[in-house]
Amino acid sequence: MSQILKDPFFYELLRDIQNQCSVKSLEKLARETGFLKRKRQLTPEAFLALCVLQAQPSARSSLGRMCSYLHLENNLSISEEGLNQRFSTKGVRFLKELLCRLVQSRFSTKEQPLISQLSFSRIRILDSTGFSLPMQFPDGYAGSDSSGVKVQLEYDLLSGNFLYGGVREGKENDATFAKETVGNILPEDLFIRDLGYFSTMFLREVDQRGAFYVTRFKSNMKMFQKENGTFHELNPTELGEKLLPGECLEVPNIYLGAERLYIPRLSIHRLTEDQLKRRQRKQKAVQKKKGKALTSRTLQKQAYNYLFTNIPQEEISSQDLYLLYSLRWQVEILFKTWKSHFHLDKVKRMKKERFECHLYGVLIAIWISMRFTFQARLYLYKKKGMEISEYKTMSFIREVLPQIIKAHLDKAIFIDDLYCLLIRHGKKSRKKGRSTQLEILNMIGVI
Numbered sequence: 001m002s003q004i005l006k007d008p009f010f011y012e013l014l015r016d017i018q019n020q021c022s023v024k025s026l027e028k029l030a031r032e033t034g035f036l037k038r039k040r041q042l043t044p045e046a047f048l049a050l051c052v053l054q055a056q057p058s059a060r061s062s063l064g065r066m067c068s069y070l071h072l073e074n075n076l077s078i079s080e081e082g083l084n085q086r087f088s089t090k091g092v093r094f095l096k097e098l099l100c101r102l103v104q105s106r107f108s109t110k111e112q113p114l115i116s117q118l119s120f121s122r123i124r125i126l127d128s129t130g131f132s133l134p135m136q137f138p139d140g141y142a143g144s145d146s147s148g149v150k151v152q153l154e155y156d157l158l159s160g161n162f163l164y165g166g167v168r169e170g171k172e173n174d175a176t177f178a179k180e181t182v183g184n185i186l187p188e189d190l191f192i193r194d195l196g197y198f199s200t201m202f203l204r205e206v207d208q209r210g211a212f213y214v215t216r217f218k219s220n221m222k223m224f225q226k227e228n229g230t231f232h233e234l235n236p237t238e239l240g241e242k243l244l245p246g247e248c249l250e251v252p253n254i255y256l257g258a259e260r261l262y263i264p265r266l267s268i269h270r271l272t273e274d275q276l277k278r279r280q281r282k283q284k285a286v287q288k289k290k291g292k293a294l295t296s297r298t299l300q301k302q303a304y305n306y307l308f309t310n311i312p313q314e315e316i317s318s319q320d321l322y323l324l325y326s327l328r329w330q331v332e333i334l335f336k337t338w339k340s341h342f343h344l345d346k347v348k349r350m351k352k353e354r355f356e357c358h359l360y361g362v363l364i365a366i367w368i369s370m371r372f373t374f375q376a377r378l379y380l381y382k383k384k385g386m387e388i389s390e391y392k393t394m395s396f397i398r399e400v401l402p403q404i405i406k407a408h409l410d411k412a413i414f415i416d417d418l419y420c421l422l423i424r425h426g427k428k429s430r431k432k433g434r435s436t437q438l439e440i441l442n443m444i445g446v447i
Contacts, residue, residue, distance in 0.1 A: 006412075006415070006416075007375070007376075007379045007415060007419070009375055009379070010372070010375050010376065010379065010415050011411055011412070011415060013371055013372065013375055014372075014404065014411055014414070014415070015411070016105055017102065017105075017368055017371075017404065017405065018404070018405065020098070020101060020102055020105060021045075021048065021098075021405045021406075023043075023044075023045050026043075026044040026045050026048060026098075027043075027044055029044070029094060029097060029098060029101070030044035030094055032097075033090060033093040033094045033097055034090040034093065035047075035088075035090045035091055035093065035094035041076055041077070041078055042070070042076065042078055042082075042083070042086050043074075043076075044094065046070060046073075046074045046076055047086065047091065047094070048095070048098070048361075048364075048405075049073065049074070049402070049405075049406075050066060050069065050070060050361075051095060051357050051358060051360070051361025051362075051364075052361045052362070052364050052365045052401070052405070053365070053401055053402045053405065054066075054069060057342075057343035057346045057358065057362070058357070058358045058361060058362075059343075059346060059347040059348065059350065059354075059355060059358035059359075060343065060346045060347070060348055063080040063083055063084055064080055066083060067079070067080055067083055070083075084351075084354070087351065087353045087354035087357050088353050089353055091353065091357050092353055092356040092357055092360065095357055095360035095361055095364065096356075096360050098364060099360055099363055099364050099367065102364065102367055102368070103162045103165075103367060114158045114159070114378060114381070114438075114441070114447045115158075115447065116158060116446050116447060117445055117446060117447060118315050118316075118445060118446055119188055119212065119311075119315065120158075120188060120189070120190040120212065120446065121186070121187075121188040121189060122156040122157075122158060122159070122163075122186075122188075122189050122190065123156060123157040123158055123190045123192065123327070123446075124154055124155075124156060124157075124163060124189055124190065124191050124192070125154065125155055125156075125157055125192055125327070125328055125330065125331050126152070126153070126154040126164070126178070126181065126191070126193060126197055127152075127153060127194065127328070127331040127332075127335070128150050128151060128152045128153070128168075128174055128177070128196075129150070129151055129153075129335040129338060129339075129344075130148055130149060130150035130151070130170050131148065131149060131170075131339075131344070131345035131347075132145075132146055132147065132148045132170065133146065133147040133148060133149065133170075133347055133355070134347060134348060134349050135147060135349045135350065135355075137352050140169065140352070141169055141170065141352075142169045142170065142171050143169070143170035143171050147170070148169070148170020148171065149167065149168075149169070149170055149359070150167075150168045150169065150170050150172055151165070151166075151167055151168075151338075151344070151363070152164075152165055152166045152167075152168060152174075152177050153165050153331070153334075154181060155331075155334075155370075157192075157327060157330065157437075158447075159374060159378075160370055160371060160373065160374020160375070160377070160378075161371075161374075162367060162370075163184070164180070164181050164184060166180070167359065173196075174196035174197050175196065175197060175198065175199055177197075178193075178197040178199055178202060179199065179201075179202070181202075182201075182202060182205050185205060185206055185209045185211050186209070186211065187209060187210035187211060188210065188211060188212075189206075189211040189212070190211070190212045190213070190214070190311075191206055191211065191212070191213045191214070191215070192213075192214050192215070192324070192325060192327065192328045193213065193214070193215040193216075193328075194215075194216060194328060195216045195217070195218060197215075198215060198216070198217055198218055200256060200257055200259060200261045203215070203261065203263070203308070203310075204261060206310070207310050212309070212310055212311050213308070213309060213310060214307055214308070214309045214311065214321060214324060214325050215307065215308050215309070216305070216306060216307060216308075216325075217256070217306060217308055219236075219301060219306075221256060221257050222256075222257060222258075223236060223254050223255070223256055223266070224254070224255040224256075224260065225251075225253060225254065225255070226253070226255060231255060231260065234251070234254070236266070236268060236304075236306055237300070237301065237304070239251065239268055240268050240270055240303070240304040240306075243268065243269075243270040244270065245270055245271065245272045245273055245276075246270065246271075246272045247269075247270055248267060248268065248269045248270075248318035248319055248322070249267070249268040249269075249318070250265065250266075250267055250313065250318050251265070251266040251267075251268065252264065252265055252266075254266045254308070256308075263308045263310070264309070264310045264312075265308070265309050265310070265311070265313065266306065266307070266308060267305075267306075267307045267308075267309065267318045267321050267322070268304055268305070268306055269304065269305040269307070269318065269319075269321075269322045270303060270304055271302075271303055271304065271305065276302060276303050279302050280299060280302050283298075283302060305322055305325070307321055307322065307325055309321060316444065320443070320444040320445075323435075323440050323443060323444050324440070324444055324446075326440065327437060327440060327441070330390075330437055333390055333391055334370070334390065336391065337366075337369075337390065337391055337394045337395070338362075338366055340391075341369075341394055341395050341398050342362050342365055342366055342369075342398065343362070344359075344362050344363075344366070365398065365401055368397075368401065368404065368405070369394045369397045369398055369401070370394065372393075372397050372404075373388075373390055373393040373394050373397060374390075376388060376393060376418070376419065376422055377390065377393070379419075380419070380422065380423070381438060384423070386423065386427060387427070387428045387436050387437070387438045387439070388422050388426040388427060388428055389426055389427065389428040389429065392422075392425065392426045393422060393426050396418070396421060396422070396425075396426065397418075400414075400418075
């Protein structure tokens with residue numbers, strides 16, 4: 001066995017998850033949550049497998065097909081109505097609590113992130129993904145048109161660890177959720193935020209607690225500069241028009257909104273022609289899907305990036321700030337895997353409790369796969385200077401989740417085989433003219 005592939009942290013993560021999902025641990029949790037009060041045919045272990053490990057997503061399977069799965073995999077005979085009754089509030093509580101315990105497990109306190117050479121201990125990305133439901137529930141999961149769900153995720157880009165999350169109604173505004181994250185700001189955290197989460201209150205809290213932010217801002221907010229005690233309003237579009245494509249402009253000491261929130265830096269970056277065309281194509285497609293058309297004024301604004309930050313300029317230049325902010329789009333790759341590999345959004349008509357069991361079961365599978373993916377990414381980058389694809393790796397790990405959770409494998413052989421597979425088939429593809437995530441972190445001196 002190759003010495004370079006012996007990853008002790010991968011081994012510890014594997015052991016920790018198997019302990020959490022052991023028969024003894026699951027039975028204890030099932031009794032605590034009320035899912036198990038007496039011995040039943042459908043054990044907590046079999047119920048977990050049904051909701052987490054099926055190749056066919058549980059929210060697309062019929063009750064009859066799931067009964068067949070239980071018979072083939074667990075030699076368990078249960079009627080369709082009997083199984084339907086097990087999809088209950090207690091079943092939801094069991095899966096939800098298991099997810100919370102996995103996220104808060106002791107391995108998470110021993111995370112081995114990519115080490116930042118700058119002032120950042122963590123790079124925190126927050127975003128959401130949502131989908132519509134084919135059924136209406138009398139309470140919860142309201143959407144803009146029909147029932148819908150929105151899953152919020154905040155994670156550390158350096159370690160891959162879940163930091164904060166939640167399941168919300170589809171119509172809930174992202175800014176509402178952002179307020180919940182204020183309490184867990186730590187010094188030297190770096191928050192990269194999109195427009196949907198913009199909040200002057202949050203920026204003030206980040207700055208006061210010794211953390212950092214990079215964020216876009218709402219174009220309807222007024223900006224000012226102070227001169228001789230008087231505030232003068234700025235027009236960011238007029239400032240941007242002075243730039244040539246690809247150029248940046250740094251505007252220090254900005255005051256924002258009616259409350260005159262102090263912002264140390266405004267960075268204006270004018271896109272190149274190719275970047276602008278790509279952005280406008282994407283924006284037109286989004287608006288067409290909504291049945292709307294882009295105005296000429298909106299198209300004009302697409303030519304610029306306006307970023308606020310409190311990171312000192314000696315640490316991150318204007319050009320590098322734009323590259324740093326571009327890392328936020330990595331979360332879109334993760335959300336793509338959630339729907340492509342884990343079928344989070346593939347739901348047919350069913351009762352609310354059955355849907356929630358599917359939802360939390362899939363989130364358990366996603367969390368386990370993400371933790372292994374980021375640990376493998378870190379290890380192979382440190383040992384071999386190789387960057388693996390999160391999309392490909394999560395697909396590989398999704399296939400072996402049954403063996404991982406049920407401990408039906410030799411840990412050392414499994415780790416070695418997986419790393420050999422990733423080295424051969426998991427390398428991140430390079431798109432012409434675009435840098436990869438770790439290349440960007442290297443270019444701007446974070447790692």
